[in-house]
Amino acid sequence: MGKLASLTSPDNYFEDFEVGQTIRHARGKTITELENVNITNMVMNTAQAHFNLDQMKKTPLGKILCYGGVNFSLVLGLASQDTVENALAELGLDNIQLKAMVFHGDTLYAYSKVLEKRESDREDAGIVVFKHFGVNQNKELVAEIERTALIKKKSHWLDR
Numbered sequence: 001m002g003k004l005a006s007l008t009s010p011d012n013y014f015e016d017f018e019v020g021q022t023i024r025h026a027r028g029k030t031i032t033e034l035e036n037v038n039i040t041n042m043v044m045n046t047a048q049a050h051f052n053l054d055q056m057k058k059t060p061l062g063k064i065l066c067y068g069g070v071n072f073s074l075v076l077g078l079a080s081q082d083t084v085e086n087a088l089a090e091l092g093l094d095n096i097q098l099k100a101m102v103f104h105g106d107t108l109y110a111y112s113k114v115l116e117k118r119e120s121d122r123e124d125a126g127i128v129v130f131k132h133f134g135v136n137q138n139k140e141l142v143a144e145i146e147r148t149a150l151i152k153k154k155s156h157w158l159d160r
Contacts, residue, residue: 009081009082009085009086010154010158012081012082012083012085012086012151013086013151013152013153013154013157013158014086014117014125014126014128014151014152014153014154015153015154015155016154017114017117017128017151018114018117019114019115019116019117020113020114021113021114022111022112022113022114023079023082023083023111023112023113023114024111025078025079025081025082025109025110025111025112027078027109028078028107028108028109028137029074029077029078029107029108030105030106030107030108031066031070031071031074031102031103031104031105031106031107031108032104032105033064033104035070036050036051036064036066036067036070036104037050037051037064039067039069039070039073040067040070043067043069045067045069047067049061049064049065050064050065050066050067051064052064061101061103063103063104064103064104065101065102065103066101066102066103066104066106068098068143070102071098071102071108071134071142071143072096072098072134072143072145074108074134075108075110075132075133075134075142075143075145076093076132076145076147078108078109078110078134079110079111079112079130079132079147082112083112083128083130083132083147083149084130084147084149084151086151086152086157087149087150087151087152088122088125088150088151088152089149089150090147090148090149091127091148091149091150092146092147092148093145093146093147093148094145094146094147094148095144095145095146096143096144096145096146097143097144097145098142098143099140099141099142099143099144100136100140100141100142101142102136102142106136106137106142107136107137108134108135108136108142108143109134109135109136109137110132110133110134110135111132111133111135112130112131112132112133113130113131113133114128114129114130115129115130115131115146116128116129117129120150122150123153123156124152124153124155124156124157125150125151125152125153125156126150126151126153127148127149127150127151128148128149128151129146129147129148130146130147130148130149131144131145131146131147132144132145132146132147
């Protein structure tokens with residue numbers, strides 16, 4: 001294995017994915033106030049439901065709602081090691097759906113399904129389309145995202 005290739009997993013190259021394959025990702029991540037409020041403010045989202053606890057306590061929710069961009073980004077991150085660790089490029093993020101509310105203290109987990117696999121115009125990489133699913137600690141579906149990536153081929157990137 002080449003020096004750079006040894007930094008990534010040997011089983012998530014283009015050849016390793018099969019259409020219909022489902023991958024359960026090992027890690028979960030609890031969303032903290034710091035992440036939600038900082039990112040909400042950094043992207044200049046002015047919806048106070050994401051950062052004004054006093055206002056939210058007066059609503060039926062009674063607590064701060066996590067910004068959807070944080071939620072789906074976290075799902076993408078949880079899925080990355082197993083799916084796009086050997087990507088040369090992200091080609092698209094499509095059909096982003098936020099299915100349920102997420103709050104500070106919720107823990108998200110992810111799993112992915114391979115929707116499509118095809119050759120690219122590069123002989124050293126192919127295209128894989130994944131559908132990532134995010135679920136909370138209660139196994140409720142909170143997000144779905146389709147990701148298209150250009151993935152390295154073992155035949156060109158690993159020493160044999």
